[in-house]
Amino acid sequence: MGIVTRDAKPSGTRTQILDAAEAAVLSKGFGATSIDELIAAVGISRSGFFYHFKDKSALAKALLQRYIEEDDKIFDDVLRRADELSEDPLHSYLIALKMLAEIFADLPNGHPGCMVASVCYHEQLFQREVRDLNEQAILNWRRRFRERLDRIAERYPPRVDVDLDDLADMLMAVADGGIILSRTIHDPMALPRQVMLYREFVRLVFSEPVVTATGRPA
């Protein structure tokens, strides 16, 4: 690990391969994405491809790494912007979830797919390295959202007994399940609606119920 070894070769071509691969993989999966197809899209030779990636698994690893980094950035950005809008941990989290739903809703052709899920359903094809990368990404997201939930729980004691790790995981589960749902029934809005449902759940878990004078919820 030198000083700038990480991503020391932007080189254009490598990035172009990754771009072509990402679009293809998310739309039809790793198996259906051929190397020939990628080199044709980029305009290089097979040798050129294998110069950058020793095999398809190396491509998968690079693809997943880049995808996770981008997702991390999006989450960081959303959470930060939400924090700027409210100092209350619960309100901030609810704002962030709404922003996330809006991001999903604004994708013109629906969410292109989750690389993590794509990798998950191709397990045996990759080395343990790729699977470990996937696992760490999910555990990282859990940690990130769990921190938020902890801060919320301090101020708003949960009204039901839920494990906060599970509640953090649920966002990822709802998102991945929502992507599958959206794609399968061809309804791009199903995903953002599922995220909003998760939001409603979080609200119900931590918010006090709005109770009218009659004792009935409003």
Place this chain on the structure above:
Amino acid sequence: MGIVTRDAKPSGTRTQILDAAEAAVLSKGFGATSIDELIAAVGISRSGFFYHFKDKSALAKALLQRYIEEDDKIFDDVLRRADELSEDPLHSYLIALKMLAEIFADLPNGHPGCMVASVCYHEQLFQREVRDLNEQAILNWRRRFRERLDRIAERYPPRVDVDLDDLADMLMAVADGGIILSRTIHDPMALPRQVMLYREFVRLVFSEPVVTATGRPA
């Protein structure tokens, strides 16, 4: 649709191919499952395979059909058994969800994977026929659970404004997302815990909050 045309050829061999294919596909995906591997497992020739399935896509279709039928049976069974235990629609649904979580928890190696999700992430590989089959399966599940939620909502007016179609879809989303979660972090119990979280959400949506004399939730 004749009288007994459906599944008119149990023939043993065909079923054996489907069994071998189901295990292989769920563990490593369609792409990584070779025909040679399947015929070796069953002990037939390549010609034998192509006698039963004209190509790999036909295998996928048959596999998906069988999978959906089995899932339908499981859901029917769980809902029926739950109905026997309680006449109240909410309680019955909550019982069914707990049963479902227990079924998932009792699978020795965790849930093997969802064929619907597997097909979803291989979209372009199959004809529209297979994708339509997938879509119909999900819409069918939505309808089934939506009916339950309607009956619940009649007796227990929802405390928050949620779309019942979305709430029905959420079970499928949480299940598929939970499977991905479980497989990726190697925790077979993550899936049943996610189902129980969904159950908690349903309970919160429809149940009146338990409020103590002080007005604080218990």
Place this chain on the structure above:
DNA sequence: TGTCAACTGTACTGTTGGTACTGCATCGGC
């Protein structure tokens, strides 16, 4: 006895992932 379902065997095609080289232009450093 003939027919049909359920196969086996053989031979072939085309695609794909992957290996193993050799060649070649370009560019920075000495």
Place this chain on the structure above:
DNA sequence: GCCGATGCAGTACCAACAGTACAGTTGACA
């Protein structure tokens, strides 16, 4: 001004795999 590394292109080849074609075999049943 040459030296080596980077970043490719070109060629040749192999094995695994999906799929096609078609001829032959076996057992059950009418």
